Amino acid sequence: MSSLPVNVEIYKKIPPMDDIVLDKCSLLQTMGRDDAFFLVSLGDIYQRLSQWRNLLPRVFPFYALKCNNDPEVTKFLADTGIGFDCASKAELVQILDLGVHPSRIVYANPCKPCSHLQFAANNDVDLMTFDDIHELIKVKQYFPKARLLLRIQSNKLHKAKHNFNKKFGCALRSAKRLLVQAKHMHLSVVGVSFHVGSLPEDVTSFSTTICDASLAFKLGEDLGFDMTILDIGGGFPGVDTEHMSFEKVAAVVNTALDTYFPESRGVHIIAEPGRYLATPAFTLAVSVIAKRVVQENFEECSGCHACLDVCECHGAFESVGDDVVRKEEPIRDEAMVRMYYVNDGIYGSFNNVFTDHAIVHPCVLKSSKASSQPGGPSKLHRSILWGPTCDGLDCVMRECLLPDLEVGQSLYFRDMGAYTVTLSCDFNGIPRPLRFYICDDTTWSAIYPNPNQDSYFKCVKADLRKDCLHQLDCLESIPATWSHTTSVPIM
Ligand code: PLP
Secondary structure (H helix, E strand, O other), X not given: OOOOOOOEEEEOOXXXXXXXXXXXXXXXXXXXXXXXXXXXXXXXXXXXXXXXXXXXXXXXXXXXXXXXOXXXXXXXXXXXXXXXXXXXXXXXXXXXXXXXXXXXXXXXXXXXXXXXXXXXXHOOOOEEEEOOHHHHHHHHHHOXXXXXXXXXXXXXXOOEEEOOOOOOOEOHHHHHHHHHXXXXXXXXXXEEEOOOOEEEOOOHHHHHHHHHHHHHHHHHHHOOOOOOEEEOOOOOOOOOOOOOOHHHXXXXXXXXXXXXXXXXXXXXXXXXXXXXXXXXXXXXXXXXXXXXXXEOOOOOOOOOHHHXXXXXXXXXXXEEOOEEXXXXXXXXXXXXXXXXXXXXXXXXXXXXXXXXXXXXXXEEOOOHHHHOOOOOOOOOEEEEEEOOOOOOOOEEEXXXXXXXXXXXXXXXXXXXXXXXXXXXXXXXXXXXXXXXXXEEHHHHHHHOOOXXXXXXXXXXXXXXXHHHHHHHHXXXXXXXXXXXXXXXXXX
C-alpha cells in the first residue's frame, strides 16, 4: 500500500444519483466531450464487505479480479485487507504491484500456462488450484513447493447460468486418484476448492457442494495431507432477488460449514466473490447520440407488397400503381417505436447483456430538458436502445418504455460493476467509458484513518506480514463481528 487512491471525490453525504450524473454531464460538456462514463462508488464496495463480515464471519474473501479489475477499486480493496483471486500472470502482477503480500492471493485457475506458473513461483504466490494430472506435472516442474487446492466440480443436482463443471473441476470419483498422484509426486495438497457456478439458480448448491468438499477433504486427510483450507469459490449474488439473496446464501453456507467444517476442525474457509462485491459499485451513464422514430415492424414493411397484407403495420403504407408509398395521414403515436442510439453498447460495457445474461434497467436523468417534453416526462413510449457501433447485433434493449428523449439526453444504469469493464473492447473505435470515483467520508476515514501520516504506509512497507495484520486492524473499524482468529489470510 504505497499511496492513497487518486481521483476519488470524497463527499460528506453522497448526493442523489441524478445530481452526480448531471454534474458530470455538465463537466464533460464544458470540455466539449460526450463520452459515456461510470460513476464508481467505493462506499458501495465497503458496504458489501461489511455485510459479508456480518453474515459470513467465518469466510475470508479473496476478490475475483476477473470480475472487474478497475485500478482504483482494486487498490481500495487491497487497502481493506482482503485477499485476491487471480487467474493469470497479468492479474498477479496487478495485485503484487499494489504491495499485496503473496499470501493474500490464490491463483485460482486450474489451467495455468507454464510461464505464468513460473512467475507465481518467482513471486511466492504459492496457493493455487488444480484438477488434473497434467497440471500436477507442470506444478512439479515449475513450482514443486506450491500449496495445492483440489478443485472439485459443483454438485450436479443444481444449475447455474454459468456452469463450470464441463470445463473445470474433477468429479468426486476421480478425486482419490488425483490425490494419490499428488502424493506420489511429493506435492503438497492443502485443501479443496469449488465454484458452484456464477449466477447459481439454487442456494442449496452451496450446501451440497460443501458436503462433497468434506468428502474430498477426508480423502486427502486419509492420504496424510495437511488439509487446512476450504475455498468455496464465487457465485454470491450481485443483485438480490426474492429467490436468491446474499442473506439466504449466507444462511445456507453457515449451516453447511457448521455441519461439515465446524470451527473445531480448524479449517480456514476462504471464498472468491466477484459479482457480489463489484456489481452495485458501478453506475453507467450514457447519452443519446442519435434518434429515429419508426413505425412498429418498420424493418419488415419498408416497401414489400407482401407485408402490406400481413404485418402489424398494415395501414401505414399503400399501393399506388406499382409503388408502395407511405399513407399521408399521420400514424397514431402508439404505433410508433422510438429508437435511441446511445454511446455505449454490447461491444462495450453492455457486453454483460450477451455474456452475462444481464437485464439492464435504464433510469432517465431528471433534467430540465426532460420535464419540458410535450406530454411531460412521465409519458412513456415503446423504445429500442441501440449501441453506437455499426453492427446490427449491437442492441442494448430490444424493448423498453421510455419518455420521449432528445439527442444529448442522458440515461443511467445501476449495478453495472460485474463483467462489464473487463470484457469490453473498443470495436469501431468507440472509446470505453470514462470513470469518476466517489466515496463518502465515513468509509474513507475507516479505510484511510490517517491519510496525512506517512508512517501508516511506512510500517506496512517495512514488514509485509505486519501489512496483513495491520490491514485487518483497519477492517476492525467495520461494525461487525469478524473473527480474526479464524479468518486471518496468512495460512
Ligand atoms: N472464482 C473463479 C475460479 C471464477 O471462475 C469466477 C468467475 O468466473 C469467480 C471466482 C467469481 O465468480 P462470481 O463473480 O460469480 O462471484
